Amino acid sequence: MTEKTPHQKSDSTGHGRPDAEAREQLGYFAGRVMAMESLLIEKGIIQGSDVQRMADEIDSQSPTDGARVVARAWVDPDFKARLLTDPMTAIRDLGYELASNMPRLEVVENTEQVNHLIVCTLCSCYPRALLGRPPQWYKSLAYRARAVVDPRGVMKEFGTEVSEEVELRVLDSTADIRFLVLPQRPKGTEEMREDDLVKLVTRDSMIGVTPARSPASSAVL
Template identity: 55%
Template sequence: MSRGGQKIGRRKFLKGAAVGAAAVSSTAISNAQDAESADHQHVPSDIALRVKALETVLTEKNLLDPSALDEVVDQYENRIGPQNGAKVVAKAWVDSDYKARLLDDGTAAIGELDLLGRQGEHMVVVENTTEVHNLVVCTLCSCYPWPTLGLPPTWYKSSAYRARAVIEPRAVLLEFGLEVSDETEIRVWDSTAEMRYLVLPRRPEGTEDMNEEELADIVTRDSMIGVAVL
């Protein structure tokens, strides 16, 4: 990237973007979080109404099979989502051999559970420890591991998060309610179209007697992105 004939590094560009967004970034991330958690019991938006109208027209003209559409909706509502990533995490917690394979080759290990797919073909898993906390971002757009985490949350796609997570990760995490000590190193991983990341959270204390299924129930999406801990 260049400006006036002078080359600008990616990190320098991101830093400039972060400075420009700083005045409104906290509000932007907060608003994105609020929008995601808002109650959806309201009048459909214009876009939703247009989509429904288009669906009706295409169905009437036999250009769209409603059952095929229902299959896609069911896929993302019930079969693709953070519950899949939680299964990966829980298995790693109870099976040390699987954990070693997961950290060595995330793609192959996740494939063992048949959880690979579009937007998640190539995976790297990074482990949180007492010394290191990992945070995932996509600085260019919103690359995200759909098969293991579902669709990306609104705040993950926001320009504020994408710019600031690289430059000031501690401040960003604090806005999510997570305070990371100065003694803990924060590593930020930039997902791309070629490679997506999944955080392996630390197993909470007091869960020694829980089985794999019970452990999967306590794993959250945000902990696998790195903006929360368990």
């Protein structure tokens, strides 16, 4: 592997190549991936449209999916009960297609007493089916290192102060389970319709680093 070290190294943030150069030159890894894809197509191992179609399908997954699930759980206690005990069935009942071979989802509920924070210290396991591709920070070495040992410090960087009265539970998704946090329904939303509640449920609130938006702050956005 060492002899294949790219000519251009990543910048210090660990992502992206120098932009101007990247436009003029095909990046080392971009070239390798394009080469592999063309060879696989030439050999008839994959079809010409397979990668594009898969990328489109992955693009179609987004945190809005997770937000709809959360908002429904806020307004429908029966659904919430099923979501917490049998999440795959509950989510399929909402009309989502979850492949039978996808990793099993578990939904964990934040309450006045217990908050949850999700991390994958070994890799980047993430509930893609409901949140799409994981954000850069979730995959970063810093988050993977610190979330387990300094969860309150990490959350503070996201602007979240967890009360000392609250038990903070970090979930390290090391195996076959993907976790989604069911954030607490913000105060002052009792009159809101489900469609409007969806807008309060952010990606980060379903990973657990922040609470759901309060209606006051979302009015500005």
